[in-house]
Ligand SMILES: NC(=O)C1=CN([C@@H]2O[C@H](COP(=O)(O)OP(=O)(O)OC[C@H]3O[C@@H](n4cnc5c(N)ncnc54)[C@H](OP(=O)(O)O)[C@@H]3O)[C@@H](O)[C@H]2O)C=CC1
Ligand SMILES: O=C(CO)COP(=O)(O)O
């Protein structure tokens with residue numbers, strides 16, 4: 001049997017106000033005197049960094065801050081270099097997917113402990129052992145490491161703009177088609193397929209679908225369900241050893257749209273709309289996917305995404321070329337312009 005290694009997150013703390021006790025929760029992975037580099041964005045660091053710093057310093061840790069604007073390969077390499085040169089013991093990602101991906105990559109490259117502290121429920125990179133970076137004209141997924149600790153303050157998540165938290169629902173709905181694509185690649189290309197990882201990813205999509213109305217209301221219960229599902233979808237990537245269970249043709253569309261769109265939608269928003277169209281191509285109930293997205297108030301068409309019809313069609317035609325090694329329902333050559341336009345019209349995306 002071929003070698004397959006699974007690294008899982010070690011400690012997960014979820015609850016109200018846990019940001020102020022972060023230092024005590026990471027004492028198992030970082031000793032007193034350790035140097036912690038917090039990687040964060042402008043908005044998030046101005047709101048939450050001082051609270052995090054106080055809680056870490058209270059446990060005898062030394063704390064620094066690195067503000068990042070993007071999750072490009074260049075930024076991730078720069079932070080990794082700084083972390084290695086300054087002999088950082090712990091890298092903590094505080095923020096959305098961008099900050100967490102850069103921190104995760106830097107911790108892997110520098111050999112530091114990695115702490116994931118999401119401030120929005122917008123993506124499942126919270127737990128995944130991969131960093132999705134932008135570079136060389138297209139997105140790339142780099143192996144990084146599963147978090148040594150994840151600290152999720154539900155009060156912070158509840159304060160985040162609703163649009164970001166609803167995007168997390170879109171990222172999760174994407175697992176319906178991601179898993180279909182993975183099975184297809186297994187059948188047509190004999191690609192490794194793990195039933196357990198696939199089932200776990202699918203479970204996260206089903207779980208949030210069942211609670212769509214609760215999530216729409218923005219209740220504590222709704223956030224709890226959303227966060228549980230994001231964490232377990234990330235675990236499915238740990239188990240699979242790739243992002244396959246969580247990323248298929250709907251993600252290729254989202255990545256392509258990120259490249260061509262002038263106004264870039266959120267990752268999870270684009271994934272949600274991609275899922276409607278890819279479910280149609282798979283012969284599945286795409287109207288149900290659209291209905292679920294509508295229930296939570298997520299975008300379901302180009303106008304709501306803030307992109308043009310032409311950008312949607314363009315993204316559909318280049319999607320298969322974004323990651324040629326990842327076989328999906330889009331096939332090897334992808335869609336012609338005519339087929340792309342017909343698909344987007346048929347599903348009401350344009
Ligand atoms: N590694 C993986 O497996 C995965 C990675 N991803 C990646 O994650 C990214 C998507 O993540 P997403 O979070 O949508 O995007 P970003 O991290 O790009 O954006 C999040 C935005 O929300 C702001 N923000 C975060 N928290 C708060 C808060 N509490 N209050 C107010 N504003 C807040 C941030 O501000 P600021 O930055 O200014 O602080 C930032 O502008 C994509 O690059 C995607 O590829 C997605 C899924 C899985
Ligand atoms: O977004 C992801 C899973 O939700 C990660 O997938 P990618 O490999 O497409 O970057």
Ligand SMILES: [Zn+2]
Nearest residue numbers: 124171251271
């Ligand atoms: Zn995603």
